[in-house]
Amino acid sequence: xxxxxxxxxxxxxxxxxxxxxxxxxxxxxxxxxxxxxxxxxxxxxxxxxxxxxxxxxxxxxxxxxxxxxxxxxxxxxxxxxxxxxxxxxxxxxxxxxxxxxxxxxxxxxxxxxxxxxxxxxxxxxxxxxxxxxxxxxxxxxxxxxxxxxxxxxxxxxxxxxxxxxxxxxxxxxxxxxxxxxxxxxxxxxxxxxxxxxxxxxxxxxxxxxxxxxxxxxxxxxxxxxxxxxxxxxxxxxxxxxxxxxxxxxxxxxxxx
Amino acid sequence: xxxxxxxxxxxxxxxxxxxxxxxxxxxxxxxxxxxxxxxxxxxxxxxxxxxxxxxxxxxxxxxxxxxxxxxxxxxxxxxxxxxxxxxxxxxxxxxxxxxxxxxxxxxxxxxxxxxxxxxxxxxxxxxxxxxxxxxxxxxxxxxxxxxxxxxxxxxxxxxxxxxxxxxxxxxxxxxxxxxxxxxxxxxxxxxxxxxxxxxxxxxxxxxxxxxxxxxxxxxxxxxxxxxxxxxxxxxxxxxxxxxxxxxxxxxxxxxx
DNA sequence: AAGTGGTCTAGACCACCAT
DNA sequence: TGGTGGTCTAGACCACTTA
Numbered sequence: 001x002x003x004x005x006x007x008x009x010x011x012x013x014x015x016x017x018x019x020x021x022x023x024x025x026x027x028x029x030x031x032x033x034x035x036x037x038x039x040x041x042x043x044x045x046x047x048x049x050x051x052x053x054x055x056x057x058x059x060x061x062x063x064x065x066x067x068x069x070x071x072x073x074x075x076x077x078x079x080x081x082x083x084x085x086x087x088x089x090x091x092x093x094x095x096x097x098x099x100x101x102x103x104x105x106x107x108x109x110x111x112x113x114x115x116x117x118x119x120x121x122x123x124x125x126x127x128x129x130x131x132x133x134x135x136x137x138x139x140x141x142x143x144x145x146x147x148x149x150x151x152x153x154x155x156x157x158x159x160x161x162x163x164x165x166x167x168x169x170x171x172x173x174x175x176x177x178x179x180x181x182x183x184x185x186x187x188x189x190x191x192x193x194x195x196x197x198x199x200x201x202x203x204x205x206x207x208x209x210x211x212x213x214x215x216x217x218x219x220x221x222x223x224x225x226x227x228x229x230x231x232x233x234x235x236x237x238x239x240x241x242x243x244x245x246x247x248x249x250x251x252x253x254x255x256x
Numbered sequence: 257x258x259x260x261x262x263x264x265x266x267x268x269x270x271x272x273x274x275x276x277x278x279x280x281x282x283x284x285x286x287x288x289x290x291x292x293x294x295x296x297x298x299x300x301x302x303x304x305x306x307x308x309x310x311x312x313x314x315x316x317x318x319x320x321x322x323x324x325x326x327x328x329x330x331x332x333x334x335x336x337x338x339x340x341x342x343x344x345x346x347x348x349x350x351x352x353x354x355x356x357x358x359x360x361x362x363x364x365x366x367x368x369x370x371x372x373x374x375x376x377x378x379x380x381x382x383x384x385x386x387x388x389x390x391x392x393x394x395x396x397x398x399x400x401x402x403x404x405x406x407x408x409x410x411x412x413x414x415x416x417x418x419x420x421x422x423x424x425x426x427x428x429x430x431x432x433x434x435x436x437x438x439x440x441x442x443x444x445x446x447x448x449x450x451x452x453x454x455x456x457x458x459x460x461x462x463x464x465x466x467x468x469x470x471x472x473x474x475x476x477x478x479x480x481x482x483x484x485x486x487x488x489x490x491x492x493x494x495x496x497x498x499x500x501x502x503x504x505x506x507x508x509x510x511x512x
Numbered sequence: 513a514a515g516t517g518g519t520c521t522a523g524a525c526c527a528c529c530a531t
Numbered sequence: 532t533g534g535t536g537g538t539c540t541a542g543a544c545c546a547c548t549t550a
Contacts, residue, residue, distance in 0.1 A: 019545085019546080021518080021520090022519075022520070023519075023520085032523060047534075047536080048535080048536065049534095049535085057520080057521090058520060058521045058522065059521090059522085059523095060519090060520065060521065061519080061520060061521080063536090063537090064519085064520090066540085077520065077535095077536060078529085078536075079527065079528050079529080079535070079536045079537065080527075080528035080529035080530080080535050080536065081528085081530080081534095081535065081536080082529095082534090082535060082536075083535090084538075085303070085448065096508075099506075101453075130518090148542090153518085163535060191532080192510065194508075195505070195506070195507045196505075196506040196507075197357075197503040197504070197505055197506075198454060198476065198499070198503055198504040198505075199456075199476060199499035199503045199504070200456035200457065200474040200475050200476040200477075200497075200499050200501075201456065201474055202474050218456040218457055218458050218474040219456050220454065220455060220456040220476070221456075223503070230298065232292075241456070243454070243455035243456050243457075247453040247454055247455045247479070248454040248455070248506075249451070249453055249454075250355075250451070250452040250453075250504075250506045250508075251451045251452075252352075252449065252450075252506075252507075252508050262548060275527075277537080277538065277539090278538075278539070279538075279539085303515075303516060303517080304516080304517065305515095305516085305517095309517090313539080313540090314539060314540045314541065315540090315541085315542095316539065316540065316541085317538080317540080318520090318536090319517090320538085320539090333516095333517060333518090333547065334516085334517075334547090334548085335516070335518065335547050335548080336516050336517065336546070336547035336549080337515095337516065337547080337549080338516060338517075338548095340514090357518080443522075444515080447548035456513085475550060477530045
């Protein structure tokens, strides 16, 4: 009886006929609570023992579910203290989302300077990539990132307005933390991973001017999609980088 | 007695005074066997039950060690069949080491064309990055990669000759598989991960010619270090990519 | 049918943190 | 001291592959 209980409840609560691991279902239920905002950024979840009792699974199964969420950097474990919802702070940004480093390889956090904040409508491509309707309202942001005072990155951000209804230039400008932190804390939108597509281009005049480059200089274009739970897109960002004294570091695989 | 046995043997066999998890030590011992070539590319390891007995640990601890090696793509589990040393085949290359994709986002495997094979001595920078002596012998390879018949990538490879003593142009040219597969099967050098640093540049005339580009065209430079166990460097590769119709895909984090 | 990895459980004990 | 996560063990049963 006791041995089969977990599997029975799994099949029941999943409402499925297929064989599906119990820990995956537990993971989905934790994810759902996170999406619903049941535990907010930086808050502690109930202890593993409590969660296991709540889900009616063994502690080992509960841990396996949490293990994966920790791996994905959605949760953070701290021995002796608890398990927390990962916060978008500077160090997380620096290590997982900002890939521009100096020639010495050192990671520095950039300062940000807003160039333009406007609203518009999604064109065909943006709509498709954000999975919204063509012509739906979007927010457009142009932003320069500086490293040691020098402009290095020009960001062009496209956001679906529906999810960030009240976002204004003032709110954006007055944020005290990273942009992803703003999405997370104010709108409950948690960016979990990004997919970047890179090319080399000759910069156009406007971009060159924003980066203090000569006409015809090469720049690195980064076409980024930011994703939240279940790979749902939440932000498009097209960036241009002056790679004369910096480079983009792609260091996959060091996840152990 | 039975509960403490594992931890005791851990401390003993690690020969350390510090607290060190038993599964980490098991992982190191498996890694060591892999480095020593005890199980070769594509071969099956002993079953988990056998390994656990051999290391005198529980099956759970053994699995935790193997879990990490599977995550790092060093080992591959196949339910019902066994656990195998991961092979450098085309699909592994395509998904984990070759990041150039077409505008449609589809991954295609490139054809390779050798331009030059020579021997030389390591300059200061190469020596430092390969952790060999300045002036030590190296092998230099220039290679063009074509996608659908068009040259897209120019590779300039630097290899420490000491580890690949007998490598000749003929052997390199006649390989039947990927370059990393050659290192793995012929020299027991297993590339596990790579670190890429990217910039945008104006191509020099030689590079432009090799890629069929006009003078002054922008190209994406990829400065790659390939690493084996314990992050030991085994290859340097400086590549130039025509990103007019392709891009570099950086898709970290989809490891779940 | 026999052997392999995959899941799940139950319980002990350790390391670390806050109080 | 009590609560948290971290490690380790032991054993049952399931899913899949091969012969």
